[in-house]
Amino acid sequence: MAILNSTTNGTAPHPAELDASKLIVTKAELKPIPPLESLVFGETKTDHMLVINYAPGTGWSAPEIKPYGPLSLDPMSSCFQYCPNVFEGMKAYIGPNGEPRLFRPKDNMERLARSAARVALPPFDPKELLVLIKELIKIESRWIPKLPGYSLYIRPTIIGTRPALGVAASDSACIYVIVTPAGPYFRDATKGISLLAVGESVRSWPGGTGGHKLGLNYAPGFLPQRIASKQGYDQVLWLLGEEERVTEVGAMNFFLVVKREDGDVDLITPPLDGTILPGLTRASTLALAEAHSAGKITLPGVPASVKLHTHERPLTMREIDALSTEGRVLEVFGVGTAVVVAPVSRIGWAGKDIVLPVQKQGLGPIGSGMWKMIVDIQTGKVPFEDWSVVCD
């Protein structure tokens, strides 16, 4: 409990900033670590969690790392009623010297701060939160799987905790961070993922919240996802508008790889127009494609002579269909923190299936090179800019 500063008559005290130096650690009794082959994404609970509460007047509480356990909240809490809830997806890896590493964590923290601002949650210092997350990862480091393709998934979450029913911004909040060991997100990714293009239900729209990582962007997709599953598709490909523009795939960003006449390839992804999540794996994919084309790196399996031309521009189903018919589509993949890069094998649209090239190992040449390069950077095998960050 923060002690209120004495203040001059009637003026409010300064609410306390988020301060990592105030961290209190309470160690838990350690759980047995289940075998990796039994892991289902997002189901395993580890030993500890990080919790920080914000109350009006007092501000951010002393951060606590404490035994993993339930949250206790008033039934009127804003998080249940009006959903000002935001989150991030990050991963921790074990580096070559056994050290825990994060991937571009500052970008996650800054996006989280933007998400919180979008739903009017109290502001916090992203740098301080990152210091605390590093502490949590060090304490939970025995949970980071060492197998390739595995990692410790990190879920920073902020929920509104104002305990009142009036429709208003939440003046109280709880930041909590939990972690869970994770293997490959899709069990059958080598077969490629099938997508059902859906335009009747709309995930996001201009002036909406699709450009932020808000919990509320996800529940409306559950029903379309169930319909897609019943029709034999793995995920929904979200369309927008009469021109049927492609936006996102389930919870991934969409990439189309097209052969060019000059032997190079075009790498096309929809633009960040506010309807699409500014994914970190999306940004990394674009940056690595450009680094490959500039000769700064060579994506594994992709000849250095083949340039990857990146395009952030609107992409319609009609265009994808036409390119596929012309035999110019090299591959389609989705990217995201949970999947890294996942191949797409077919897209159900306009009553037919657009069948896409899928290789034996699942990913095509570009997707596969991209996957290997990203994982090598994440696990500290290949240095690239300041993307891989050691928890120290």
Place this chain on the structure above:
Amino acid sequence: MAILNSTTNGTAPHPAELDASKLIVTKAELKPIPPLESLVFGETKTDHMLVINYAPGTGWSAPEIKPYGPLSLDPMSSCFQYCPNVFEGMKAYIGPNGEPRLFRPKDNMERLARSAARVALPPFDPKELLVLIKELIKIESRWIPKLPGYSLYIRPTIIGTRPALGVAASDSACIYVIVTPAGPYFRDATKGISLLAVGESVRSWPGGTGGHKLGLNYAPGFLPQRIASKQGYDQVLWLLGEEERVTEVGAMNFFLVVKREDGDVDLITPPLDGTILPGLTRASTLALAEAHSAGKITLPGVPASVKLHTHERPLTMREIDALSTEGRVLEVFGVGTAVVVAPVSRIGWAGKDIVLPVQKQGLGPIGSGMWKMIVDIQTGKVPFEDWSVVCD
């Protein structure tokens, strides 16, 4: 804990239906009832709450009415992460003989079931839930204020409680119902509410979820609401599209009342096209206007000779501005469970204020007649169809 039925090999047992006859009541120590003048909407907690949990396999638990208190939930719970959370707003009143009454509660229950289905929550029998809510209201009846304009606000809520991070429909849920004594929603309603018309942020969209009462429809409005407040407006008037169609007002449905040359009036409200909440007060307002025009009832203060012609049709800001300039606008009001009917005094739009007629008492002749009629029906003073339902 329900006992699983023995079943033939491998088949799942039938999950239990929601069953009001299994109700377990645990009485709380009673709190003192605070003075009515100190009430702030949605802040007072009463003695009891109703809770029912759904788990896959076992189904709905035995309903419990128990002391009001916090919910304890796993931090991975779907309600925090992906927001499959739905709610209703209802009110209980004390009737002429001291009996607790509800207003059109079946309609609330059916809308709640539709909301739950939209975010893929487990289904439940709305009739059974209504039986349980009546029991809760009887137990909490000492909390129903007896002053005119006051009531006991009821908040049925369903949250997704699946304790896992995979992006998927919640196969677990918690229905809970809390109540809170409420006075007039706006303190200064006699002055009329001011609205800022906002088109850059969009509340709802064709193919979106604005036609359902989902918690997630509300948080995106907090930031625009804060901006409106800073500019001196009480609420946001949500616009849609380039033609600037009016959709909703804060959390109310919008009504425009226009003088006709024949001495009658037009009552215009946007249509239920999926972007607008199908409000029960909206439906009641339309039905009472039609009943008045048909001579079945007479709205207090409205001559029986004046017909109210109802129109559910798109309404643009340009049209409202033009009608206002021509002096044809009689009044504008918002309707909803919390406010009943609230007068609108001005709308900030296109850099100016459209100033609307407001009477001394706030509401104009139609809004005022409508408010009186609805409150008289709600409190059982005037019978109308089967709208007022006694908790027995």
